[in-house]
Each structure stands twice: as C-alpha cells, then as structure tokens.
Amino acid sequence: MSRLRFKKLWLVSEATRAARKIELHSDRILLVGRNHTGKSTVVKHLFRTLGCQTKGKSDRWDSLAISVLEFELNGRPYTAYRKANVYALRSDADLQVRVTTSYAEWTEMMANLFDFRLMLPTHQDSLAQATPPYLFLPYYMDQDSSWSKQWDSFDKLTQFANWKKPVSAYVTGQRPNGYYIAKFEESKAKASLTQLNQELSVVNSALSRVRKTLPSPVIRLDLAAFKQEINDLLRSTNILKTEQDSLRKKAFEHTAQRESLNSQISMARDALREIEGDLKYLTESKTDLAIICPTCGTNHESGFPVRLELIDDAVTLRKVISELELDHRKCQEQLANVYGKINRIKRQMLDVEKTLQTKKGMLRLKDVVDSQSSEVIRSAFTKDIDSINRQLKLQEKTAFEAKFKVSQFDLPERTKAINDFYSERMELFLSELGVQDLRDDVKKRPDATVSVSGSAMPRSLLAYQFAVLHTAKEKGDAKHYPVVIDSPNQQGQDAEHLRQMLNFIVKRTPSEQQLILAVEDMPSNFSFDGQRIDLTTPFEVLKAEQYDEACEELRDFVAAIEIGLDQRLASQRIGLFEAASDLSE
Structure with missing residues (x-):
C-alpha cells in the first residue's frame, strides 16, 4: 500500500513579487472560486510541480513562476520544486536535495520514489518508463477536457503509442508492477538478441x-x-x-x-x-x-x-x-x-x-x-x-x-475477477448519478471508451473515473493518492444533477484518500464537512503581501537548489573538456 497526502503549495512569481500559500491540512478540502480567481491554477500546480504537463494556459500567468509542493508519502515528508525545466526533490527527513534539468532524469526519480514501474510502448516499437502524468491520471479530473473525454487530464500524452489500454490494466491491477518489470526485462533481452544476431551476421559475412x-x-x-x-x-x-x-x-x-x-x-x-x-x-x-x-x-x-x-x-x-x-x-x-x-x-x-x-x-x-x-x-x-x-x-x-x-500475471481468472468488480461498481455509480444509456462494453471493461451525448457525458465520466478508482484501491497496488476534481459543473448540468455529482464525489471518495474538490460556488442543499478555501479576487491568486514570507520560508531550499545546479553545470563542463581532450589526442 502507498499513501500520498498533499500538505502545502507555494506559488511564487519573482517577476511580480507576489506569492500564494495554500495550506492543505485536511483530508477533505473544498476550493471555492468563480472564473479567473485561480482555483484551477492551484489544482493544476499540484501536479505540474510533480512533472505533469497540465492543459490550458493563461497569458496572464508568469511562465517562470516557482511552485513548491510539500507532501507526505508513506509517512515521510518531501518537498518538490519546479521552475520551468528545473526540478528538485528534497527529503525533509534528512534535507537531501536532488536537482535536475532533465525530464527523463526527473521521471526516473519519480518512478523510484513512488515505486511506479509502468512501461509503455514508444513510437519506435520499444518500451520505456511511463512519465509522471500516467501515474496521476486516475486521480485527477481537470476542468478543460476531463469532462468530455476519459484519460485526458494532462497534455502531451501522445508521447507514447497505444497507452490507454496498458494504463487501464496497470491501474486496475490486471497488470501490476511485477508484470511491467518482467516485461521490460523481456524487452531488453529481445533487443539484445536482435543486436547480437545482427553482429553475428556481420561477422559471418x-x-x-x-x-x-x-x-x-x-x-x-x-x-x-x-x-x-x-x-x-x-x-x-x-x-x-x-x-x-x-x-x-x-x-x-x-x-x-x-x-x-x-x-x-x-x-x-x-x-x-x-x-x-x-x-x-x-x-x-x-x-x-x-x-x-x-x-x-x-x-x-x-x-x-x-x-x-x-x-x-x-x-x-x-x-x-x-x-x-x-x-x-x-x-x-x-x-x-x-x-x-x-x-x-x-x-x-x-x-x-x-x-x-x-x-x-x-x-x-x-x-x-x-x-x-x-x-x-x-x-x-x-x-x-x-x-x-x-x-x-x-x-x-x-x-x-x-x-x-x-x-504468470496474465491469468484469465484474475482478469475476470477485476472486470467483475469494476462492472459492479460501474453499474452502481451510474445508477447513483442518474445515467441511463451507456454501452454494455463500458460497463464491463475498464479499457472501453466512454461515449455519451449531452449532459450525461460528465456524469458518465465521473462514474467511470470512480469505478476505476475503487477497482484500483481493491484490486491494484492500493495507491491511496489524493483525488482532485476540478469544476464538475460542465455541459449544462441542472441544479439537481450538479448537487447529485457533488454529493457523489464526497460520498464515494475512499476515506483513506485525500479529496480536493474545486467548484465555482456552493450549491444549495450541499454540505461539505472539511476545510474550505475561498478564492475571491479575479486574476489575483498571488498576493504581494505573501511574497516576503515565501522568500523567507523557501530561502534554504532555493539556495540548496542553486548549489545543485552549479554543481551540475560544473560537472557538464568537465565532461565537455574531457571529451574535447580525447578528440584532440
């Protein structure tokens, strides 16, 4: 079992000398704010800091803004940092800081930290470690496209080929970490066999x-x-x-x-x-x-x-x-x-x-x-x-x-048990959300494509996301990660259906998992027992009065990151110098 909790988010703009601290000290958190008040900016940076490319972009947002996320994983505190292509991770227990400007290296760091071993097919017919967005897809529904298409919370997911079915199988436990570790070893061995056969052919020729x-x-x-x-x-x-x-x-x-x-x-x-x-x-x-x-x-x-x-x-x-x-x-x-x-x-x-x-x-x-x-x-x-x-x-x-x-992982009886559990949850959740018409294959298999017209589409996708979520919890690797839902009021939901969706989210989010729910306003007859964060001023999610506090709190961490970057640049210069010397000889 793996347990993740978001604790605090800092957003800092050095250009405008403004910052915002968001404390996430509860297991149930409600973000309330109308359009342009920054609620989506806040939830997007929870995942952006961890290396996910989120959808949507505001011209008003500082592209060089710093985001710092404090989180707890299996009881151990960590702090993640991102500024453009600079990533850093600090283990708060021993203050060890790792810094990189390489997304591939950051992907490997995240895979090791979260024990994330999903391997996805590349466009060159090989397997490669899945990047962070594929780890958090089951737990995040953004306001830009998650309510019209499944598995679409992040941008640039087409870096891998035919990834949806492997992700579904991984999340629901049909093919857990052990499968992909063995599959990767098999892929490497096959690649070596191909190379060796080519070498043998060249030598014989x-x-x-x-x-x-x-x-x-x-x-x-x-x-x-x-x-x-x-x-x-x-x-x-x-x-x-x-x-x-x-x-x-x-x-x-x-x-x-x-x-x-x-x-x-x-x-x-x-x-x-x-x-x-x-x-x-x-x-x-x-x-x-x-x-x-x-x-x-x-x-x-x-x-x-x-x-x-x-x-x-x-x-x-x-x-x-x-x-x-x-x-x-x-x-x-x-x-x-x-x-x-x-x-x-x-x-x-x-x-x-x-x-x-x-x-x-x-x-x-x-x-x-x-x-x-x-x-x-x-x-x-x-x-x-x-x-x-x-x-x-x-x-x-x-x-x-x-x-x-x-x-050993491709066992028909195991797959059937997982699909049966998913189907049971899907039928139940569709009923609770008032969805009548949905294809049988979507109800029976988590790798099927959800396709519904009109206002039923967001509710169908919500039922699907939570059916997968519950299946992952019961049959998968039991990742108790925060569930982040942004703006469920999509495609003309009436007041009754919106209240139905919000009550469903609160009721069906597993108690072991943190819930962060972002809404435009509080509907009538909807009660929320947890922390509430109100964002009220349009285009001013960052506050000038919090900038000095941010600088003070993050000073040591930022200084360690700058030292790490300098060491990295120095190491690269030495490598270039040695390479140039070898060429001159």
Missing part, C-alpha cells in the same frame, strides 16, 4: 569475404585447426544440402500448383467461350419465346431472363479467370524466387567442393606465410563468433525466464 580474398590455405601447421576447418566445410555442405532439398520440394509444389492453375484457367476460358457463343446466338436469334433443339427437338426458353442468366454466368467466369490468373502470376513469382535460391545454393556448394578438393603442391615460404596468416585471421573470427554465440544463449535464457514471469 566478413569472414566469408575474407576467405575469398585470402589465398587457399594449402598448408596446415595446426592439425587440429585443419580438422576443424574440414568439419566446418562438411557441416556447411550438409546445411546447404538440407536447404536445397527443402527448396526443391517447394519448387515441386509450386510447379504442381502452376499446372493446376493452368488447367483451371483453360477450362474456365473454354466455358466462357461456350457461354459467349450461346449468348451471341440468343441475341442474334429472331425467335423471342423458344428455340427448338435440332438434335432432340426439345423446346428451350430464349427470353430476356435466360440471356440475363448467361450474362451473369459470363461475368462470374471472367472474375474467376482474373483471380486464377492473379494466383498464377503469384505462383510464377514464387517459383522464380525458389529457383533463384536453388541456384545460389548450387554456387555455394561448388565453392565448398572446390575448397575440399584443393591439392597440396610444391611448398614455398610464401605458401607457409599465407597459410599461417589465414589461420590467424580465421581463429580471430572464430573467437568472436563463439563469444557472440555464448552471449546469445545467455540472452535467450533471460528472455525465456522473463517471458515466463510475464505469463
């Missing part, structure tokens, strides 16, 4: 080219090496012969298929000619009602329907002939490809046979030197090949073990 350029080794100073080369050649011959037999079998099959297609095309063309002849006769005949067979005297109808049937038969036959001719061309291409491979193997077998049949002649010093050089080169290549093969076996074992671990 280089060895093949070198063998062609070096003189034939007519002298063997090392009997063991000579035997090894003979065995290698014989093994190559056997491999080539096996491949040749396989290709000849394929050639026979393709030839038989080609002849069969030829026969079918010929029969189809003959049938088409007969039909076209009959059609021509009927069309040119002056008799409309019937035709008497000159052989047997039987009357045959020759009206318009009969001609239509013949035309349909002709069209069908032409289509069949076209398809058969297409298959015939494909068969010819496959056969040509097979014969090309057979010819290549024949040439390789001739080269091997020539090598095996090389006869010893008069010995010269040059022959001895050439033979010895050839042997040294061959030995070097052999060592490389043996080393790569050993690494391949090791990576194959690692990939197999990781794949087995992955399979």
Whole structure:
C-alpha cells in the first residue's frame, strides 16, 4: 500500500513579487472560486510541480513562476520544486536535495520514489518508463477536457503509442508492477538478441569475404585447426544440402500448383467461350419465346431472363479467370524466387567442393606465410563468433525466464475477477448519478471508451473515473493518492444533477484518500464537512503581501537548489573538456 497526502503549495512569481500559500491540512478540502480567481491554477500546480504537463494556459500567468509542493508519502515528508525545466526533490527527513534539468532524469526519480514501474510502448516499437502524468491520471479530473473525454487530464500524452489500454490494466491491477518489470526485462533481452544476431551476421559475412580474398590455405601447421576447418566445410555442405532439398520440394509444389492453375484457367476460358457463343446466338436469334433443339427437338426458353442468366454466368467466369490468373502470376513469382535460391545454393556448394578438393603442391615460404596468416585471421573470427554465440544463449535464457514471469500475471481468472468488480461498481455509480444509456462494453471493461451525448457525458465520466478508482484501491497496488476534481459543473448540468455529482464525489471518495474538490460556488442543499478555501479576487491568486514570507520560508531550499545546479553545470563542463581532450589526442 502507498499513501500520498498533499500538505502545502507555494506559488511564487519573482517577476511580480507576489506569492500564494495554500495550506492543505485536511483530508477533505473544498476550493471555492468563480472564473479567473485561480482555483484551477492551484489544482493544476499540484501536479505540474510533480512533472505533469497540465492543459490550458493563461497569458496572464508568469511562465517562470516557482511552485513548491510539500507532501507526505508513506509517512515521510518531501518537498518538490519546479521552475520551468528545473526540478528538485528534497527529503525533509534528512534535507537531501536532488536537482535536475532533465525530464527523463526527473521521471526516473519519480518512478523510484513512488515505486511506479509502468512501461509503455514508444513510437519506435520499444518500451520505456511511463512519465509522471500516467501515474496521476486516475486521480485527477481537470476542468478543460476531463469532462468530455476519459484519460485526458494532462497534455502531451501522445508521447507514447497505444497507452490507454496498458494504463487501464496497470491501474486496475490486471497488470501490476511485477508484470511491467518482467516485461521490460523481456524487452531488453529481445533487443539484445536482435543486436547480437545482427553482429553475428556481420561477422559471418566478413569472414566469408575474407576467405575469398585470402589465398587457399594449402598448408596446415595446426592439425587440429585443419580438422576443424574440414568439419566446418562438411557441416556447411550438409546445411546447404538440407536447404536445397527443402527448396526443391517447394519448387515441386509450386510447379504442381502452376499446372493446376493452368488447367483451371483453360477450362474456365473454354466455358466462357461456350457461354459467349450461346449468348451471341440468343441475341442474334429472331425467335423471342423458344428455340427448338435440332438434335432432340426439345423446346428451350430464349427470353430476356435466360440471356440475363448467361450474362451473369459470363461475368462470374471472367472474375474467376482474373483471380486464377492473379494466383498464377503469384505462383510464377514464387517459383522464380525458389529457383533463384536453388541456384545460389548450387554456387555455394561448388565453392565448398572446390575448397575440399584443393591439392597440396610444391611448398614455398610464401605458401607457409599465407597459410599461417589465414589461420590467424580465421581463429580471430572464430573467437568472436563463439563469444557472440555464448552471449546469445545467455540472452535467450533471460528472455525465456522473463517471458515466463510475464505469463504468470496474465491469468484469465484474475482478469475476470477485476472486470467483475469494476462492472459492479460501474453499474452502481451510474445508477447513483442518474445515467441511463451507456454501452454494455463500458460497463464491463475498464479499457472501453466512454461515449455519451449531452449532459450525461460528465456524469458518465465521473462514474467511470470512480469505478476505476475503487477497482484500483481493491484490486491494484492500493495507491491511496489524493483525488482532485476540478469544476464538475460542465455541459449544462441542472441544479439537481450538479448537487447529485457533488454529493457523489464526497460520498464515494475512499476515506483513506485525500479529496480536493474545486467548484465555482456552493450549491444549495450541499454540505461539505472539511476545510474550505475561498478564492475571491479575479486574476489575483498571488498576493504581494505573501511574497516576503515565501522568500523567507523557501530561502534554504532555493539556495540548496542553486548549489545543485552549479554543481551540475560544473560537472557538464568537465565532461565537455574531457571529451574535447580525447578528440584532440
């Protein structure tokens, strides 16, 4: 179980010399403020400070403003800092500060701090550590797009490909941390296998080219090496012969298929000619009602329907002939490809046979030197090949073990139990929020897409978000993180539905999780038992009178961050200097 609590948020603008301190000392917090009073700015910076790119941007907001968030994770106090691309994290227990300007490094810090091991597919067909927004998606509904589309609280989520289904599986516990750790190990092992196979192919190709350029080794100073080369050649011959037999079998099959297609095309063309002849006769005949067979005297109808049937038969036959001719061309291409491979193997077998049949002649010093050089080169290549093969076996074992671990998490009965729990909660929450029409797949699977029209959409998304939230709590890794809901009054909710949504949020937020709810004003007949923060002045969320207090309280932390940045820059300069020195040498 992981328990997170937001404790205090500082927003500081050095440009306007203004600041705002938001104390979050309760498990139930209500932010009340009309448009432009800053309630969304406050809730967005809770997540922005932790590395999330929030939606929406105000031209009035200082883009270089500092945000500092004090929070408690599993009983330990921490403070996070962000200014533009500068991130810092302080462990308040020992005052250790880590500073970075690299988002990738910050992502790794957050993953380690929150034990967040979700791996998502990149656009380069690999897996990478998920960034902070994917950790907080289940717990935040912003006012800009969360009420019209699920899993859309943050910006720039398209950095990963097809991420929604893995996120849903991770959050609900179908695929927890252990799955993604094993999946990442499997992915790394597969990538290593691919690289090693490529290296092996390059080395074998280089060895093949070198063998062609070096003189034939007519002298063997090392009997063991000579035997090894003979065995290698014989093994190559056997491999080539096996491949040749396989290709000849394929050639026979393709030839038989080609002849069969030829026969079918010929029969189809003959049938088409007969039909076209009959059609021509009927069309040119002056008799409309019937035709008497000159052989047997039987009357045959020759009206318009009969001609239509013949035309349909002709069209069908032409289509069949076209398809058969297409298959015939494909068969010819496959056969040509097979014969090309057979010819290549024949040439390789001739080269091997020539090598095996090389006869010893008069010995010269040059022959001895050439033979010895050839042997040294061959030995070097052999060592490389043996080393790569050993690494391949090791990576194959690692990939197999990781794949087995992955399979332990993909249990149908576990997935069914989780989906059943989600479905039960979804049905209940939809009923409580007065949503009638919703597709069955959305009610049964958390990875389905919510799609409803009108004012029911926000309530459907709220039911979905909380169904996932409860499933995550019961079946997932039990992350008791703050639930932050911004401005539920969206898409024309009437007073009754809005009160219904607010009461639902308060009632259904688990008691173990902090709730931060932002509303424009307090509806009638809605009571809130908790801390209330009122924001009243438009465009003045920051206060000049709080700036000095912010500077005083944050002085030591900011000073430690500046020292960390200086050390980081100094380290980078040393690295650049050493790199330049290496190049000059």
